[in-house]
Amino acid sequence: MLSFLWKKIVHDKELIERMNKLIKRQRVWKWEVALYLYLAGMGAGSYIIGMAVHWAFHPGQIMMILGFDLDIANGAILWGPVLVALGAPFLILDLGIKRRFLYACLNPHTSWVARGFLILSTFILLGLTVFGILFFSPGLPYRIPTLWSILEIVSFVFAFATAIYTGVLLKSVRYVPIWNTPFLPVLFLVSALSTGSMAIILSTMGSGLLLPVNEMFVPLAHRILPVEQAFILIEGFVLALYLYSRYRKKDQGENSVRLLISGKLRFLFWGGIVFIGFVFPFVLEYTYSQVPDYPALVFITGLLLLLGGFFLRLGVLASGIKEELPMDKLINIKANMRIFGND
Secondary structure (H helix, E strand, C coil): CHHHHHHHHCCCHHHHHHHHHHCCECCCCCHHHHHHHHHHHHHHHHHHHHHHHHHHHCCCCEEEECCEEEEHHHHHHCHHHHHHHHHHHHHHHHHCCHHHHHHHHCCCCCCHHHHHHHHHHHHHHHHHHHHHHHHHCCCHHHHCHHHHHHHHHHHHHHHHHHHHHHHHHHHCCCCCCCCCCCHHHHHHHHHHHHHHHHHHHHHHHHHHHCCCHHHHHHHHHHHHHHHHHHHHHHHHHHHHHHHHHHHHCCCHHHHHHHHHHCCCCHHHHHHHHHHHHHHHHHHHHHHHHHCCCCCHHHHHHHHHHHHHHHHHHHHHHHCCECCCCHHHHHHHHHHHHHHHHCC
């Protein structure tokens, strides 16, 4: 599908150059929002995967931290609320002055920023509560199993809501066609699961200073890496559908896709998103599955995949083009007629 778009879009290079001069990208949401979307998505994804590991393989490998016995699966859960909490200030900074942020957060009926603030805050509180209990009072869940199961399930649901919200926030901006599509929340959800699972693997590798890698990394990696490979394939497929659906709309979404595939953002798209975020990680993960004696391959794979996850969000933001008002369209049509009429 991407090859079809490539052939279709780059057919007339002269037309592309002329269109690039007329296209005006949005300049409001920049790298700060991309970093917020990235950290929130990766945090939610790591919590989802960490909770799944906790449910499926508990009890797992145990390591000692500050005199406490901590299950590897439980430790992975910590990354969720922490990463989301680290990403939230970047959205606040982008909203500018305090009054603007407070106004956005106090209007949940009309503002997706306010709804997101409630979702993220709830997830952070629930996630830290779950981790705190598992870390400081591991016997408590066995004394109140029903309440504990409810707490885990609710926090798991809010993690999913957080991952999806990062795409819904952009989808709510209806005047930017490349954002206003249901494919975007799905794309960001799959990307969150992919980057989150890799964040767990990398954090487990980093914990090798506390516990030998062979004792904790290999079993966990062998369980998560096949799932991670599936996420990469699904994410690539959803990305292709996302771009194809926007290109077929024949509005500013088409111009956004042109920017990504053959325009000013082509190096970010092909180099940062496709190769760094998809091709290289998949090849390296497959190589590691054949030669598991080289965990350095997983470390390199993880760095590339996490970097690609950030590039994905940066590319989606940078390619946003506002839909034109009727008068703006008329002016641009006349301008195009003058430009192309001179040939």
